[in-house]
Amino acid sequence: MAACRWLPALAEPIYWSMAHNRAMAACACDIKADLFVANDWSTLPIACRLAETHRARFVYDSHEYAVEEGADRWTWRLLVSPFVRAIETRFIKDAAAVFTVGDRIAAMMQSDHGLRTAPLVVRNTVPLVESPFRPCGDIVEVLYQGLIRADRGLETLIRSVPLWRQEFRLRLRGPGEPAIVDHLKALAATLAADRIVFDPPVPPSDMVAAANRSDVGIHPIPPISNQSRYCLPNKFFEYAMAGLALCVSDSDEMTALLRRHALGHVIDADTPHAIAEAINSFDRPGIDAAKRRAIEASRHLCWENERAHLISAFAALGDG
Incomplete structure (x- = not known):
């Protein structure tokens, strides 16, 4: 080859x-x-x-x-x-x-x-679903939903959690190689056991409904190549369709859509501190406003x- x-x-x-x-x-x-x-x-x-x-x-x-x-x-x-x-x-x-x-x-x-x-x-994009608006509660849940892989920036994401304000929690949901999942679970248990939850994957048809129970959708993929620098993954549209605020790496395509529709914040660098800074820049009123804009934007950012x-x-x- x-x-x-x-x-x-x-x-x-x-x-x-x-x-x-x-x-x-x-x-x-x-x-x-x-x-x-x-x-x-x-x-x-x-x-x-x-x-x-x-x-x-x-x-x-x-x-x-x-x-x-x-x-x-x-x-x-x-x-x-x-x-x-x-x-x-x-x-x-x-x-x-x-x-x-x-x-x-x-x-x-x-x-x-x-x-x-x-x-x-x-x-x-994903098929149009009318997700209900769900305001933030006392606990603000940040969701990563997708493949649990070594190239998705998930170790850096987990290392950032101790730097988040106390109201934030992280949920990771998706399939992955057992060795990678076990490594990330062990790291989470060491750093922030009470603030990080791992969920098994749900069927594709249930992903938007499952995501709607969270508050912020995150995708911290490191921009190590043109592939990641210009990615526009389906999870971006799933998060928006679920009515979540978004927090994503500075990919040209994701950043442009996020800013066009005012859906949340961009992660400026591939470090725990940069991720924490982006998460901590959210407050509850801002998240709720971004959620409402996501529901509105999803009527345009849909497969239909x-x-x-x-x-x-x-x-x-x-x-x-």
Whole structure:
């Protein structure tokens, strides 16, 4: 894979040398369609092969900046990133359309692969739910809801909790590798056992309702790469749909939306003190005001509006 940095043509034979890729292609080979959708870079060659087999077309839906999706690990940057870039470059120009989740990632993909037009932006919004407004109580709960992973800034988040004002508590909800979850639980027990709670994940259909029971939604992802610097994750929209105030890292896309709708505060740096400063800048009236604005903004930041871009793109392909 690393050799793809100098010999990109190696990427395709390497891809098909992997048994799971051949198995996926074999499972799909008899499915006839007018249009195939490659869900992220790992299915690009399969979608292209299916389109060629059935004289159809395919589109590429990239949910992140693929060449940096594992940028927190040096081994991934060294070994896998050249392979991913080569796969994208080989197949992306054959796609009838390309989608991604944010404007900055679209611009980078266009530059990386010399695309004539930037990918269409279809943001990871969630279906509209009428969440009730729930004012703050004596305890103000800060929620992280999502994957429990080493690259999400959760250790730094937990280390910040002793610096929070006493009314704030932290709840972490989501799935994760047992070793990482156990490490974070042990750290939380050492630093602030009475102020940090871990919840198991809930089904995707219940995430907004579960989040509505909290007050502030936090996403402290460290801006270590373009992938994280320009991320616009679905949890941003889940928090807004749940009627929460937001506290997020200074990602260009998240920061712009947060400030446009006055949804909360931005974390200025990847340190416990910076996270604590952002949390402590909230007060109850400010949180309640941001919650009301989130409920209002969610009527615009929802899938019912966003899907129009996708439907229009598919309609244009049908007309072609």
